[in-house]
Amino acid sequence: MKMRSVGPSLLFLLAVISHIGHAKRDLKVACSTCRQVTDNFKKGVERTAKQNFGGGNTAWEERTLSKYETSEIRLTEILEAVCDSSSFECNRMVEEHEDLFETWWFKRQTKNPDLHKWFCVESLKVCCPKGAFGPDCNDCVGGLDRPCHGNGACDGDGTRGGDGHCSCNHGYEGEFCLECIDGYFGKVKNDTFALCTECHASCQSCSGGTNQDCDECKAGWEEDEQDACVDVNECSRDDPASCGEEEYCINNEGSFSCKGCDRVCSGCTGAGPDACRSCSTGYHDVEGTCTDIDECSEEAALCTAAHQECVNTPGSHLCLCVSGYEERDGECVPTAVSEEEKEEPESAETESPQAHEDL
Template structure:
């Protein structure tokens, strides 16, 4: 965007914000009054608060945030215009934005027009870009009037349809572009029988209808050895096999091509193998016990034994003190008298 176009747009946006806030200020102060002790006397002797300068000042003070230089500069520079409109033009020109931004400051244009002379956008000011896009500079004194089309539309006038859309209704001033069936790259209608060309992942059948390609039926499979293929419309995805499987055709332990180490086939489902129940012991060292785990097992020392240098040796008993020996002699080893 050029600096000139940006300046026009910024000035118009600032002016629009000011007039919007002015109208909000009118609403905010609609039920207020002078706030003195004798409002009736003040309004009879001075003026009605509704049309007073005091009310105008209260509204003007709330038009800009303190940090907005552009807004405050525009208000300070043109404060007399607000007084003119408030006291002399409001009845005849109730639309403040039109009077202040478009006709007086000339920083904005009416909707549907653009440029220094407020020329009509392509398609006319009532329906810029034939209702299917945005006119460059719309509502400002900038821009070149060119259309940026909405999704689904293209061309200088936004009357043509992009690939993946077809023209449901079309004349010189109106176009309605509707999405093709998901299988179509281009089409002349809404169904998969109306495709001019199929999308990738789809193919024509004998009836010239675009149907899904089942990538998962290909040999070899497009997925890795530890994955299974899941077909989707127009594509596919690769999913991880269950950890009990060595290769699979689908999700779960019942879709394994073979069982992983530590698992065995039980009526078509890969199930944990209990190595500890085998006829041949798997924990062969003295004083060892076998504990089964999922897909494996561990060898641990039996109760009362502990591992030292790879062997299970008896856990040492705490040495008896003289006091404990005397106690056992007088009370017995189990505490009886």
């Protein structure tokens, strides 16, 4: 099928949409940078408070401190520490608007103590007050004090970017974050406020917080005679849960799990050697518990080759060569003596007369 070419008008529209998206992101970044600058400036003010003073002539310090407090020296010290050397956007903002910092520092801070508001919101216009968004600082849904009615985040909140769309917190949904998602119910709700509370674990949806308030039971739960959702015991049903032959079923709330049988069992109904359907090879039932068979203690000899002995192991046994013998080609033969071991007795005999002489 031949594809239709995209017209110039559509390409232009796509370019405009892309540009708007980038612009909104850039505005958010600019506000974030500005907040970083003003936050660090505030820390610098706190750090330089009464710096290099303390002890000595108090009257002189107070006179000198009052001069330093609003001095250009102090402003310079603060500005020099506002940005990390690697933060390009931060350093550029400080350098480009150093005159604004000087204006605020010397003329405006008394009447405008909130530097972020004066610098970022009112002067640079890269931020909005909290609870507002966009180029014109429109109020978020729910108002400045409770954006998204307190149940979500307003896109662009506090910046000149974003579209004010609410991203609801878990448990909430809807354009205004006033609706409850499936599995939650509205404990308190009106036109401007909603409090969504999680349903009982057994409920798919509900009108209250107990298992009797379920509108529908979740999978793994079923309705009883009192119209309450109760756990289905998959392990005790006529159609038992699908576990393997060497596994047993464990019931959980709303579900089940399978776990491997004890190694002494050949099939089982639970954990441990006393829950076996039958015993594995090498084990036998002793008063309801699968216990290891000591094959070596049985009357019939199992290890009949020369110089062999029987060693019992869990569920089995081994035929091993007795001490002083080793297995070679399927037979137990005397352990070979190395040349060094042969020489040791001779050395001892040679040294013996010398030892007597020393005595």
